[in-house]
Structure formats: structure tokens, C-alpha cells
Amino acid sequence: MMLVFRSGKNSSARTRRRVNGVGFVAACMVACLAAGMGLAVGLERMATPPSLSASPDAGSLALGSEDFDDARSLNVDVTASPAGGVAFPVSGRVTFASCPADGVVRSGSHEYDVDGTPLVSLHTDTPLYRDLAYGDKGDDVTALQNELAVLGYGGSRSGVFDWATWDAWRRLYAANAGTAAATVKVQQGAFSRALAVWLPAQAMSVSCAASLGSTVTGDSTDSPAFRSLAGVASVKAASLPDGRIQGDRVVEINGKDYPIGDDGIVSDTAALQAMAGWSTYTGARKDGEDTTSVTVTYKLKKPIGVYSVPASALTGLKGSDGCVVATDGTSVKAHVAGSSLGRTLVTIDGKAPARIKADPGQAACDAR
Numbered sequence: 432m433m434l435v436f437r438s439g440k441n442s443s444a445r446t447r448r449r450v451n452g453v454g455f456v457a458a459c460m461v462a463c464l465a466a467g468m469g470l471a472v473g474l475e476r477m478a479t480p481p482s483l484s485a486s487p488d489a490g491s492l493a494l495g496s497e498d499f500d501d502a503r504s505l506n507v508d509v510t511a512s513p514a515g516g517v518a519f520p521v522s523g524r525v526t527f528a529s530c531p532a533d534g535v536v537r538s539g540s541h542e543y544d545v546d547g548t549p550l551v552s553l554h555t556d557t558p559l560y561r562d563l564a565y566g567d568k569g570d571d572v573t574a575l576q577n578e579l580a581v582l583g584y585g586g587s588r589s590g591v592f593d594w595a596t597w598d599a600w601r602r603l604y605a606a607n608a609g610t611a612a613a614t615v616k617v618q619q620g621a622f623s624r625a626l627a628v629w630l631p632a633q634a635m636s637v638s639c640a641a642s643l644g645s646t647v648t649g650d651s652t653d654s655p656a657f658r659s660l661a662g663v664a665s666v667k668a669a670s671l672p673d674g675r676i677q678g679d680r681v682v683e684i685n686g687k688d689y690p691i692g693d694d695g696i697v698s699d700t701a702a703l704q705a706m707a708g709w710s711t712y713t714g715a716r717k718d719g720e721d722t723t724s725v726t727v728t729y730k731l732k733k734p735i736g737v738y739s740v741p742a743s744a745l746t747g748l749k750g751s752d753g754c755v756v757a758t759d760g761t762s763v764k765a766h767v768a769g770s771s772l773g774r775t776l777v778t779i780d781g782k783a784p785a786r787i788k789a790d791p792g793q794a795a796c797d798a799r
Contacts, residue, residue: 491758491786492744498734499768499776501676505668505729507697509712510722511630512664516655517638519647520559521545521625530639535700536657538633539582541607543641543656548616549608554578554630565623567592575622579603581633597622625649628656634700636660657675662707668695669724674751676731683728685709691729697770737768737776744789745775747796754796757784762798 513719527544536542538554553559555574563572571594579586579599586599597620604626605614616626641647647654666682668691681688682697689702697703706712706725716723745753751767755777764780780798 441673490789492740492789494510494738494740494779494783495788496736496738498781499737500734501673501769502728502730503672503681504726505672506724506726507666507668507682507695508722509663509706509716509725510665510667511716511720512635512659512662514661515659516652517628517630517635517637517657517659518650518652519543519545519641519654519656520550520611520649521548521630522647522649523648525641525643525645528639528641531637533700534636534638536630536635536637537700538578538630539603539607540638541609545647548626549563549604550656551604551607552630553603554628554633559624559627559629564593565592565594565597565620572596575600592622594620596628607677615737621683624647631659632664633698634703635664635702636662636704657703663703663712666697666703666706668729670717671695672729676735678735679732681730681732683730685711688730688732690732735768735778738783739771739774739776740765740787744787744791746791746793754790754798755779755784755787756793758786758788759784761794762794763787764798 435495511677523546525545526547527545527549529542531537531540531542536552538552539551540552542552543550549695555571555578557570557574559571559575561571563575568591573588573590574588576586576588576596576599579596580588582602582603584599585595587593587595589596600622601614601617604617608614608616616625635657637659640655640658645654647656680691680693682691682702683703684705685708687705689697689699689705691697697706709725712723712725715725740755744755745765745767746762747753747758750769753765754762755765756762761784763784765777766780767775768778769776
């Protein structure tokens with residue numbers, strides 16, 4: 432066997448390499464530990480983000496106003512108006528004719544004279560079927576009184592044909608007759624059916640059937656004053672929703688807004704025409720039915736400013752009235768207008784505080 436001895440020089444080199452390797456690993460471990468400690472120290476010293484820091488206004492919220500139109504679904508009854516003729520009240524020759532430029536005849540207007548006598552186009556809920564004099568009573572008297580009031584001539588609503596009713600009729604006729612001589616046809620204390628073309632609706636889409644110089648026959652649709660077009664005669668809400676915010680209201684018909692009265696009646700001519708051509712109405716209407724129920728959007732004409740708050744912010748709530756509490760402890764009267772996305776919408780009396788308590792922790796509303 433031969434033994435080979437390596438030089439000490441090579442052995443020393445290997446030893447140094449092992450030492451150096453161990454030192455490198457140790458250095459890496461030290462560096463990593465140092466980095467970890469530095470990170471820990473950095474995390475310890477880093478400031479808490481502002482969004483997570485404790486707020487001096489914790490438990491309060493800022494009040495910001497938003498628009499609210501109190502929109503609701505509303506069922507309305509739509510009454511159709513069939514095509515037909517509107518008769519003259521008297522026979523004779525047409526001596527004046529003026530058809531409405533927009534094709535709509537309205538109650539309280541003047542389109543014809545027959546034999547030199549002006550005729551007033553007039554709607555009443557009960558057809559005009561007789562002459563009236565002082566002391567007369569009946570549904571036709573009440574209907575005449577109501578229409579005179581609607582047209583702005585005031586008068587009585589007693590259900591009895593009295594001086595105030597006659598005077599209101601005299602003033603309406605004078606406004607349309609155009610000459611003092613014509614107004615003498617209104618006899619003292621009387622209403623003459625021969626002076627009024629009765630309209631079945633306050634506003635009607637029509638074509639004028641009589642021309643200047645033509646001869647007409649009273650109470651006959653063979654020679655009518657107007658030919659009405661098939662359309663919508665009236666739109667009226669079955670009932671108005673409780674708890675609605677008071678103010679001028681509109682209904683949305685076929686994408687546009689139209690006024691609706693506090694009585695739930697839509698009388699605007701453009702609205703009736705829009706309803707007549709609206710697919711929602713025409714699709715729901717059944718042959719042979721005069722009245723069709725349609726759902727429309729019912730909302731404030733001008734939205735109001737409201738504040739969105741959590742229900743917990745309200746105190747002393749009685750019905751729709753209560754309080755919110757400012758951060759300084761002052762109670763402010765608030766009225767619940769509605770709700771949206773789980774929050775309560777309120778109006779506030781007077782100037783709204785900048786911030787309120789989200790949960791005041793009190794039951795009473797002590798605002799004065």
C-alpha cells in the first residue's frame with residue numbers, strides 16, 4: 432500500500448474556504464435579523480393612517496343636502512272619448528266662425544255666432560238641457576255654478592240659481608260676446624240654453640264642422656258645431672297617497688311631466704293627448720271599456736332639499752315629526768320625508784347644523 436501525503440498548503444486553502452463559507456452564511460443571517468428588526472421598528476414607529484385614527488367627532492356625521500321629489504306610483508282612471516258630433520243649441524245661419532288654431536276647443540271660449548248671436552262653448556258635468564231662472568234647483572244648476580267658478584267667474588255654489596250665479600254667467604258671456612249690444616241677450620235673472628254650445632269635456636280635440644255662411648240645425652249632429660276625435664276625455668287618480676309632501680305635483684306620461692291638481696285630476700290638454708297615444712294606455716285598454724286603469728309616476732314638480740340620516744339619529748319621533756341633535760347637544764326639529772337605501776330622509780326646520788350625533792342616546796325631542 433502506498434500512502435500519499437498532500438501538502439499542508441492545500442489543506443490550509445480548504446480550511447480557509449470552509450471558514451469563509453461559514454462566515455458568509457453567518458453574515459447573511461445577521462443581515463436578515465437586522466432587517467427584520469428594522470422592519471419591526473419601522474412598523475412600530477409608523478403613524479396610524481388618518482382614516483383609521485380616532486376622530487374627535489366620533490359618533491357624529493356631517494349633514495349634506497340632496498334633492499328629493501317624493502316620487503310614487505299612482506293609479507289613475509283614464510276615460511276614453513269616442514268620436515262624435517257636438518250640436519248647436521239653435522238653428523240658423525253661421526255668421527261668425529273661428530276654429531281653434533291648435534284644434535282644441537275649451538270651455539268658456541267663443542267659436543261661433545248664429546244669426547248674429549254669439550255662442551259660448553261651455554262644459555258642465557250635467558248637460559245643459561233647459562233654461563234657468565231665479566230659484567231653479569237641480570244638478571244642472573250645480574254643474575253650471577261649479578263650471579263658472581272653475582273658469583274664474585266666482586258666483587254661488589248654493590245649488591240654487593240666484594243673482595250671484597246669473598251675474599257670473601253674464602260676465603262670462605260678456606267676455607266672449609265682444610260687443611255691448613250682444614250682451615243684452617242675457618236676460619235679467621235668466622240663463623238661456625240657446626246661448627251655449629254644450630261641451631262634454633272641458634277641453635276636446637276637435638275639427639270645426641260648420642263654416643261661415645252654412646245653415647245649421649239645433650240639437651242635431653247632422654250639422655254639428657264640432658266633430659270630436661277619438662281620444663281621452665279625462666284622467667283622474669283613484670286616490671292620492673297618504674303622507675305625501677305638499678306642493679305642486681306632476682305625473683309622468685310617456686316620458687314627459689304634466690300637472691295634476693290637488694283633486695287628483697289631470698286636465699292639461701297636452702297631457703290628455705299624450706295619454707291617448709301612450710302605448711302603456713293603449714295596450715291596457717280593452718274594446719268596449721270606457722275607463723282603463725293605468726299606473727303613472729307621481730312626484731313633486733320641484734324637488735326639495737332633504738338630509739339623509741340613520742334612523743338612530745332621530746329622537747322623540749311622533750308620526751313623521753321628531754328631532755336630530757347637533758354635536759353641541761342642541762335639538763333641531765326634523766320631519767321625515769321618506770327613505771332611501773336604508774337611510775331616513777328628513778327636512779329640517781331653519782338652518783341645519785353642520786354635524787349631528789349619529790346616536791344621541793336620548794328619547795325626548797326638546798327643540799323649541
